[in-house]
Amino acid sequence: MLGNQRFLDNTRRNVDFAAARPTLALGQHPYAAVLTCADSRVVPELAFDQAPGDLFVPRVAGNFAGEDEIASLEYAVASLNTRLIVVLGHSRCGAVDAALAVARDNADLPGFLPKLIDNIVPAANKALLSGADDVLAEAVNENIRMTVSNLITRSVVIGAAHREGKLAVLGAHYDLASGEVTPVS
Incomplete structure (x- = not known):
């Protein structure tokens, strides 16, 4: 959250990416994972003012936890010793809006979009x-x-680490207009 405040204040740290490359080439040790939307306007490394190697970032439209996303996060927790997972949604999310259209109006989506949106429809229905x-x-x-709940309940790896106090799993909301990240509980 301190990094997000620096981002909001436009006082970001000056990180020498070139100097970090040789060390990063030897391995990664991200302290946090951020499951976020594929939206091009949401860039966790910028929003939290973090350098390459600090964050492990799986992305999927609608930031839901499907099998591939869960497996990626399990890798971060089990193999990279990541101790924080943030599920980062954002304002005006097109995937969530499409799920609302399906839930409310029975909208017909082309291609593979229905498979993607089906993961978000339960949240749309509840809303x-x-x-x-x-x-x-x-x-x-x-x-x-x-999504926070699904990560903890569907994944043996994430659920166990969370129950043992070795992992925090939190939700957050990124405002596209302001850049502010706020917790979602």
């Missing part, structure tokens, strides 16, 4: 039933909460 004024914002946050 639609919530009575929230901003259903998209509520669906984004519900998707973050459900």
